[in-house]
Amino acid sequence: MAASLRGSTAIVGVGTAGIGQAPGRTHLELLAQASASALAEAGLTLKDVDGLFTSTLVNFFPTLTVGEYLGIRPKVAGGTNLGGASFVDHVMSATLALNAGLCDVALICYGSNARSGAGKHTTMADQPPYELPYQPRMPVSAYALAAARHMHQFGTTRRHLAEVAVAARKWAQLTPEASERGPLTIDEVLAARMISDPLTIRDCCLVSDGAGAVVMVRAERARDLPKKPIYFLGGAAAQWQRQVSAMPDLTVSSAAESGPRAFAMAKLGPQDVDVVQLYDAFTINVLLFLEDLGFCKKGESGAFVSDGGIAPGGRLPVNTNGGGLSYCHPGMYGIFLITEATRQLRGEAEKERQVAGAEIALCHGNGATLSSEVTAIFGTAATV
Amino acid sequence: MASEGAGPDATFREYLQQGRFMIQKCAKCGAFIFYPRLLCTECGTSDLTWQAASGSGTVYSTTTVRRRAEQGGDYNVAVIALQEGPHMMSKVVDIPSADVAIGMLVRAAIDQTEGGPLVVFRKDA
Numbered sequence: 001m002a003a004s005l006r007g008s009t010a011i012v013g014v015g016t017a018g019i020g021q022a023p024g025r026t027h028l029e030l031l032a033q034a035s036a037s038a039l040a041e042a043g044l045t046l047k048d049v050d051g052l053f054t055s056t057l058v059n060f061f062p063t064l065t066v067g068e069y070l071g072i073r074p075k076v077a078g079g080t081n082l083g084g085a086s087f088v089d090h091v092m093s094a095t096l097a098l099n100a101g102l103c104d105v106a107l108i109c110y111g112s113n114a115r116s117g118a119g120k121h122t123t124m125a126d127q128p129p130y131e132l133p134y135q136p137r138m139p140v141s142a143y144a145l146a147a148a149r150h151m152h153q154f155g156t157t158r159r160h161l162a163e164v165a166v167a168a169r170k171w172a173q174l175t176p177e178a179s180e181r182g183p184l185t186i187d188e189v190l191a192a193r194m195i196s197d198p199l200t201i202r203d204c205c206l207v208s209d210g211a212g213a214v215v216m217v218r219a220e221r222a223r224d225l226p227k228k229p230i231y232f233l234g235g236a237a238a239q240w241q242r243q244v245s246a247m248p249d250l251t252v253s254s255a256a257e258s259g260p261r262a263f264a265m266a267k268l269g270p271q272d273v274d275v276v277q278l279y280d281a282f283t284i285n286v287l288l289f290l291e292d293l294g295f296c297k298k299g300e301s302g303a304f305v306s307d308g309g310i311a312p313g314g315r316l317p318v319n320t321n322g323g324g325l326s327y328c329h330p331g332m333y334g335i336f337l338i339t340e341a342t343r344q345l346r347g348e349a350e351k352e353r354q355v356a357g358a359e360i361a362l363c364h365g366n367g368a369t370l371s372s373e374v375t376a377i378f379g380t381a382a383t384v
Numbered sequence: 385m386a387s388e389g390a391g392p393d394a395t396f397r398e399y400l401q402q403g404r405f406m407i408q409k410c411a412k413c414g415a416f417i418f419y420p421r422l423l424c425t426e427c428g429t430s431d432l433t434w435q436a437a438s439g440s441g442t443v444y445s446t447t448t449v450r451r452r453a454e455q456g457g458d459y460n461v462a463v464i465a466l467q468e469g470p471h472m473m474s475k476v477v478d479i480p481s482a483d484v485a486i487g488m489l490v491r492a493a494i495d496q497t498e499g500g501p502l503v504v505f506r507k508d509a
Binding site for chain 2: 129130131133134135136137141144145146148149152193194195196197198243244245246247248250
């Protein structure tokens, strides 16, 4: 039955705002700015929005707060919080709601002033009680434990991890909107300040401001709107645990489940994907997800990313805006996987970073400490 | 199922106060469970019993959390594979964190900390 969702909805507008630094702005102001941009692209207004999907790390009632701020009275709202993967999950919730006729225009949105609002960072209430006493520096220590295990088991090296950070920077250098565009070498990553072994500060995502928004409608309506529609082809969410210590195997994330299910819905495989957006909160994420999603075999991601394998001109274009490592990371990056995939599939990315002839994009969101994994696959009209 | 008196979480902590590291075992399917829960995560039944943990474990993964010396210096965080099967977060103490290696055999101890008794591990001699 799930196959009927394939191609049933489309992204008709995306927007971003305040990428990097936006001093003086609240997270809701940034969210509203991105939402206005996305709706303007779609030729729609806030009054057309009757489905609202949002999540933040600062609002206990995200859909209520955001709905009131935007003046929306949605018929359906979803505030599922899977951490940074939430917005990829919201794509599926929106697709279900649109297909069921519960709403006609779904707005998926996010905003954060995590950088400029420094000091107002809320501590998440949900601190796992059986991990907390050991003072892991979360989330980085969780990913450090996964990286250490991957290195032990497969011979992955810190240099492999550094390749991911340098590739992200090279994509960011081609992306005017990206917040970190300075030079970065493998040796500089290796020599950077260690945070939680084996991860240095350069293996960690940025702490930035930023907002993103995505507008979705049913496919038949998408064809009448101004922008080239980007169709939802398949998606799946998986969760195996909340705490990193509860992972039975630190080298396998539940992306190994979400990926195959998403590909099955899309009737596609990894070999069909032209451009890939992976949630790179830390460099190890990219290695794990390349393996778990089937772009290479388990344990072989180090070789896959070596010699600029995922950098511009490499064997697979990954995180073509610079990702969470160099584009922006305001706390929950997932929305930016979708905005970038859309821009690539429309052919709107700046010339040097536009993946030529891109027809199919994969977005993979990760949340908390390798806790939630959500995969969504999008394509142009030719792929539906 | 009674819903009064000490639940699994409080019971675990009471045992720790007594200096005992106890884990749960499912009387129906035999699965060992950590952290303490109400229902077996393998078969879903509520017939979980307590037994003393063997205390034997292996370092499954390890990291050194870097911290300024004036704030107490670097420290270890590890995931320990208990001999009974479950993994738990802990720390390996009494050796430099950099010397803690994956695969190292370790033994549980209960250390008194500011937050109360805590299960930690030491390298098994």
